[in-house]
Amino acid sequence: QVQLVDSGGGLVQAGDSLRLSCAVLGRTINTLAMGWFRQAPPGKEREFVAAIRWSDGSTDYADSVKGRFTMSRDNVKNMVYLQMNSLKPEDTAIYYCARASSFGLRSQPSTYGYWGQGTQVTVSS
Numbered sequence: 001q002v003q004l005v006d007s008g009g010g011l012v013q014a015g016d017s018l019r020l021s022c023a024v025l026g027r028t029i030n031t032l033a034m035g036w037f038r039q040a041p042p043g044k045e046r047e048f049v050a051a052i053r054w055s056d057g058s059t060d061y062a063d064s065v066k067g068r069f070t071m072s073r074d075n076v077k078n079m080v081y082l083q084m085n086s087l088k089p090e091d092t093a094i095y096y097c098a099r100a101s102s103f104g105l106r107s108q109p110s111t112y113g114y115w116g117q118g119t120q121v122t123v124s125s
Helices: none
Strands: 002-007 010-013 018-026 033-039 047-053 059-061 069-074 079-084 093-100 112-115 119-124
Touching (some): 047 079
Antiparallel strands (some): 018 079, 033 047, 093 119
């Protein structure tokens, strides 16, 4: 079994930075990719933010966060991170880390079979 525990959210002002963390617990071998998604408001479809291929660390980003967010991984500690700089009010959402369970598109929620519990990020103007 795999469990994801994400953390690091909070209330910040526009222009500030936050770093989200996600611990990957349990059976971690054969991790294909990890992703970050966000959802705002609750009930809306989850939006792709970033993804990283576990083997070589290659990353993909949504256009809305390119140049501001950086995803990284520590494959010794089984952690992934999302460094978020120059935050904007429209970045306000619940952020979820996810672990891919197939070789599908890394930007699609259906590619991911494991999800963290979510961490709230609120950016005030």
